Amino acid sequence: MEVSLLFDNESRSLKIRGKIALGYLMILVMLGLFLVIVSSRIKDLEQETVFLSDHDMQVHELTYLIEKNVLDMETGQRGYALTGDTEYLDPYNNGLVEWRINYAKLRKLISDNPAQIENLSNIKTNIEKWVTIAGQNVIELKRAGDDEAVNAYFKDDAGKAVIDLIRNQSDYFRDNERKLTSERITELKSGNDKLLITMYVLWSLVALLATIITYVISGSIVNPLRSVIQAIHEIASGGSRSERIVVRTHDEIYDLGSATNSLLDTVQQEQWGSERLSHMSSLLQEVTNLPQLCRTFMNKIAETFEMQYGVIYVLNDLKKYERCYSYAGTRNEEVAMGVNQFAPGEGLIGECARDQRVRVLTELPQDYISINTGLARVAPRYAIIAPVVFENRTLAVLELASLNAWPAYRLELLSELLNMTGVTMNSVMTRVEIQKLYSKSQEKNKELEIQSEELQVQSEELQVQAEELQSYSQELLILNKELKNQKAVAENAAEELEKYNEQLQLSSRYKSEFLANMSHELRTPLNSMLILSQLLNENRNGTLTDEEQTYTSVIYSSGTDLLNLINDILDLSKVEAGKILVEVDAVNLTELPALLRGYFDKTAEQENLTFTIEISAEVPELFYTDEMRLHQILRNLLSNAFKFTEQGSVQLTLTRLEAVQLNAYTSAEPVLAFAVKDSGVGVSVKNQELIFEAFRQADGSTTRKYGGTGLGLSISLQLAQLLGGHVELDSIAGSGSTFTLYLPCREQEPEEEPEAAETEALLAEPVQEESIPAQPAVGGSRQTDMEFQQLQGKTVLIVDDDERNIYALQRGLAPYEMNILSAHSGYECLQIIREQPDVDIVLLDIMMPNLDGYDTLSIIRDELGLPKLPIIAISAKTMKEEREKCLNAGANDFMSKPVDIKDVVSRMYLWLAVNPSLTDF
Known part of the structure; x- marks a missing residue:
């Protein structure tokens, strides 16, 4: 049942149905309370019964389980002490865990009984005491092999x-x-006895309350109804319509009286409105022009609705609504307002004309138009803006102001009057328009006579022009043939351009293949050179002089520089070929200072330079870009700054700019500015554009003072542009330089990832090797001892088609006293593994002729059935897909050339460590 059927909407008093329903509801509530109390008590009894059956049984069961756990521990302890067999420790270890679980369950069950908790705590204390003095003590003694101590313990057996x-x-x-x-x-x-007594008492109370409610409700309905019927008879017997029924109860009887009163009000309002409409119709029929119509209509509206001010705006020839007449207005105020006409949609008048909807304004401001009398000036409190519409066309707009608000029936009457006025106004405006058109038509007739004479003269001229056009058409035919010939030439040129584009793509592909192969060919000999120079520099036998160690350091450093040069050339080629993969992710700028200091603090210390990093407060902690490319750009800029600075300082400053506008870069969005400032040699104006070109150097002569390939700045600029930014240079020769990297300050992750370069690129792309199982957290010397102990005596098979790499690895692994085997091809590797099944680990080169590393891996795993043999793949290819490809083929780990011998030893140690989970392939 809806609430509106039970309560009066205004006073929220009960209606008749509501009173009856309330009586039944109260009885039902009492019955419900009766049932709730009884059912609650029954549930309590059920819970108590369940508690007796479940709780007590569970408590007893858990106490027996704890005793059983203790007995298991005692049995396991004695069995292990007598036999030394670790299988007897299984019941001991199980009991050691399970008694605590059972203790926790039991403690939770008796949490409401402090005395029992204390008893249980005593049991726990004694169990822990037995574990300490008897169980664990005897086991530790037995493990240590101290059988005499074990026998001595069991003689006393304190447990x-x-x-x-x-x-x-x-x-x-x-x-x-x-x-x-x-x-x-x-x-x-x-509790059962008390429940029966409660049921009898509650039933008696419900019966008594039902009797009282019935008597009260019947009286509250009948008495007001009699009063209403008597009042209706008095009105029907000849009373005037001004009399109204008064009902003091707020129920259906009150609704009946209110409906009768409302009916009388409606009849009176309709009679009043009908009279006003009839009178307005007769007045408008006598109107002959628009100003008279506006004046008559506004005056009658003011009289009908007790309006104190009004203005009417009528549509003019310029399609604007112009003030035509105002009621009770003053000239000074209207001039002060300054607006006499409105275009559709301009102001409230224009909006009303456009959407043809009545607007009611309340709470008007004090500076609104004033209502003037001989004694006072009063601001209106209520205003109406209404359109005069005929056939969906707004002919005029009224603005009416009053001291009092209008009731709804007056607004309805206004709407009907506006419709009536729209018909009359349209007739008047049409009559005026017809008169205007008639006058214009007469003027047009005179103009047409003049134009006909002019047309006759023009026809003669056109005949002459037709003859000229015929000669032009012949010339156009000739021109059309020439255009067709040019079109054919253009199509041939387009085909030639397409062929040229295909040749460029093929050339780019050959270039990519060449660089990939060059990377492999350079890294392979570089691998052995770096390993051997590193071994020489370690001077394991102590036979090298300081000068010779310096030579080896120079060799190792030169090899590292060569590796960096290879990477720079590959990076530049990838950028030019559009094959760089941009991976946008969150970058934590708070970690940037520590990272860069790790790279350059040592350089700054060696060069005796001051190195500072400053981050402004407005810089966010996180922003989104490619973190690897950002670090690469900053490392290039800082390396360049240190290279060309002999004394003074190098400073990195990070700020946030709301916008930036440079000659080569403009951004209306916020950007981050990474400014690398040095006090070095600076760059002259003529060289500031050239240094960003590939292979340009500060001094290109053979006697140049500064080294480098001239690739770093070119790569940095192109990577910055790839990230949506720019690198700007501000420098004066001899006074230092400032390289500023501008990047978009994206503080939210982009909805769409930027378009990535081709993933199938043949260019080598350096990858960061995935993390491997964590090493034991020990010191350096202890780690070396553990590696020696683990590798000593193990058999390692080195597979590589380059003898130099095999020799370098053999020399690097020699101090670990391993049994080193070597193979120069995949076939030789498979033969050795078949003949010597005691091979513990394999270092496998991937790029080998005939049978490469991938096929060799598959044969070892599938055909030879050796899924657990640790195999570390080593490849000169550094593409991102290479690692996954090797691991999918069956390798346990992956390393890229050139390798570090310490890293090789560390990886071998991990895969040979006593941890079966690491060798399960």
Whole structure:
């Protein structure tokens, strides 16, 4: 049943149906309370019964389980002590875990009984005591091989007394629980008796309350109804329509009286409105022009609705609504307002004309138009803006102001008057328009006569022009043939351009293949050179002089520089070929200072330069870009700054700019500015554009002072542009330089990832090797000892078609006293593994002729059936897909050339460590 049927909307008093429903509802509520109380008590009894059956049984069961756990531990301890067999420790270890679990469950069940919790805590204390003095002590002695101490312990057997005490405490604990169970049963019987008494008392109260409610509700309905009927008879017997029924109760009888009163009001309002419409119609029929119509209409509106001010705006020839007449307005105020006409949609007048909807304005401001009398000036409180519409066309707009608000029936009457006025106004405006058109038509006739004479003269001229056009058409035919010939030439040129484009793509592909192969060919000999120079520099035998160690350091450093040069050339080629993969992710700028200091603090210390990093407060902690490319650009700029600075400082400053506008770069969005400033040699104006070109150097002569390939700045600029930014240079020769990297300050992750370059690029792309299983957290010397112990005596098979790499790895692994085997092809590798199954680990080169590393891996895993043999793949290819390809083929790990011998040893140690999970392929 809806609430509106039970309550009066205004006073929220009960209606007749509501009173009856309330009576039944109160009875039902009492019955409901009766049922709730009884059912609640029944549920309590059920819960008490369940508690007796479940709780007590579970408590007893858990106490026995704890005793069993202790017995298992004692049995396991004695079995291990007698036999030394670790299988006897299984029941001990299981009991050691399970008794604590059972103890926690039991403690939770008796959490409401402090005495039993204390008894249980005593049992726990004795169990832990037995574990300490008996269980764990005997096991540790047995593990240490101290059988005499074990026998001495069992002669005294201090743990037996503890076990006996645990049993006695458990029996005492269970006796207490049995007493509690008996007390609960007694309370349950008493509760049943109280339930019966409660049911009888509640039923008596419900019966008494039902009788009282019935008497009260019947009286509250009948008495007001009689009063309403008497009032209706008095009105029907000849009373005037001005009389109204008064009902003091707010129910259906009140609604009946209110409906009758509303009916009388409506009849009176309709009669009043009909009279006003009839009078307005007769007045408008006498109107002959538009100003008279506006004046008559506005005056009658003011009289009808007790309006104190009004203005009417009429549509003019310029399609604007111009002030035509105002009621009770003053000239000074209207001139001060300054607006006499409105275009559709301009101001409230224009909006009303456009959407043809009545607007009611309340709470008008004090500076609104004033209503003037001879004694006072008063601001209106209520205004109406209404359109005069005929056939969906707004002919005029009224603005009316009053001191009092209008009731709804007056607004309805206004709407009808506006419709009537729209018909009359359209007739008047049409009559005026017809008169204007008639006058214009007469003027047009005179103009047409003049134009006909002019047309006759023009026709003669056109005949002459036709002859000229015929000669032009012949010339156009000739021109059309020439255009067709040019079109054919253009199509041939387009085909030639397409062929040229295909040749460029093919050339780019050959270039990519060449660079990839060059990378492999350079990295392979570079691998052995770096390993051997590193081994020489370590001077393991102590046979090298300081000068010779310096030579090896120079060799190692030169090899590293060569590796960096290879990477720079590959980076530049990837950028030019559009094959760089941009991976946008969150970059934590708070980590940037520590990262860059790790790279350059040592350089700054060696060059005796001051190196500072400053981050402004407005810079966000996180922003989104390609972190690897950002670090590459900053490292290039800082390396360049240190290279060309002999004294003074190098400074990195990070700021946030709301916008930036440079000659080569403009951004209306916020950007981050990474400014690298140095006090070095600076760059002259003529060289500031050239240094960003590939292979340009500060001094290109053979005697140049500064080294480098001239690739770093070119790569940095192109990477910055790839990230949506720019690198700007500000420098004066001899006064230092400032390279500023501008990047978009994206503080939210982009909805769409930027378009990536081709993933199938043949160019080598350096990858960061995935993390491998963590090494034991030990010191350097201890780690070396552990690696020696683990690798000593193990058999390692080195597979590589380049003898130099095999030799370098053999020399690097020599100090670890391993059994080193070598193979120069995949076939030779498979033969050695078949003949010598004791191979512990394989270092496998991937790029080999005939049978490469991928096929060799597959044969070892599938055909030879060796899924657990650790195999570390080594490849000169550094593409991102290379690692995954090797691991999918069956390798346990992947390393890219050139390798570091310490890294090789560390990886071998990990895969040979005593951890079966690492060798499960």
